[in-house]
Amino acid sequence: MSGLVHVDSLTKTFGAVDALGPLDLDLAENEFVSVVGASGCGKSTLLSIIAGLTEATDGDVRVDGDPIDGPGRDRGVVFQGFTLFPWLTAQGNVEFALEGERMSKKERAAQAREHLALVGLEGFEDHFPAQLSGGMQQRVAIARSLSYRPRILLMDEPFGALDALTRRDMQSLLTRVWEQHKLTVLMITHDIEEAIFTSDRVIVMTPRPGRVRADLRVPLKRPRATEMTTSPEFRALFAEILELVHEKVA
Structure with missing residues (x-):
């Protein structure tokens, strides 16, 4: 093997x-x-x-x-559909994926911001999915899947x-x-x-x-x-x- x-x-x-x-x-x-x-x-x-x-x-x-x-x-998974929670901001969607991790709320927020910046969404943390283009929504989905490393x-x-x-x-x-x-x-x-x-x-x-x-x-x-x-x-x-x-x- x-x-x-x-x-x-x-x-x-x-x-x-x-x-x-x-x-x-x-x-x-x-x-x-x-x-x-x-x-x-x-x-x-x-x-x-x-x-x-x-x-x-x-x-x-x-x-x-x-x-x-x-x-x-x-294993992180990204599908064709963006599968974001519409009631959460970009920041909130990424932080949601980190809730099972052993880290403080402040650490979760920092790690979410880091991964949104990684996919080029710095400055869009407080935008809801409906306020983002399709490409930007998929960037959030990728950031979310990468956030827990x-x-x-x-x-x-x-x-x-x-x-x-x-x-x-x-x-x-x-x-x-x-x-x-x-x-x-x-x-x-x-x-x-x-x-x-x-x-x-x-x-x-x-x-x-x-x-x-x-x-x-x-x-x-x-x-x-x-x-x-x-x-x-x-x-x-x-x-x-x-x-x-x-x-x-x-």
Whole structure:
């Protein structure tokens, strides 16, 4: 067994439907990995099992050698929907995630402000979700998930509800945050460019039942810049992944 996250022979069935696996996957400490594949291939199911929100049918999933038994503070989760409490400010939403931590109210407030600043929301602490744009709301959601300092960040189509320009801004923000404050990230996305731009590795899954079709390393230096998306290396990898996603299974 190797890696911070270890997935071994994982399967998931829903009634008569084989949704996932058998699937094997390892995520190293401080590694950024994206998963792409056709709709319905089990990408979100994989993330949900690692998050502890869904039980596997068979197989083994471990974090740092320990089996997953439900959600845990070692794993932060960000979904496509912003999932913010509308009656709490940005500051209040982040502080809410810290209520289970052993810290004073003053310490919680300071840690919330620190993480809102980390995602570029300094000065917006007292704004309610309805007063923030979609991109800003997702920044609050990311700050909230990072605030209790998990070892792993699990992201399920986190920018799927955003317009193209805001989405690109959020991709750049995410890579900067990850480069400054390393942690292991697993991101589910339909956007191949997003997967390449943000990640160290891109996992391509087969159609249902989802298995690993390809595990590709991204040959782009960090820090990443948007100009890289037009480079020959980027475009060649994009074409390879696109072909793999749409390739028929024999």
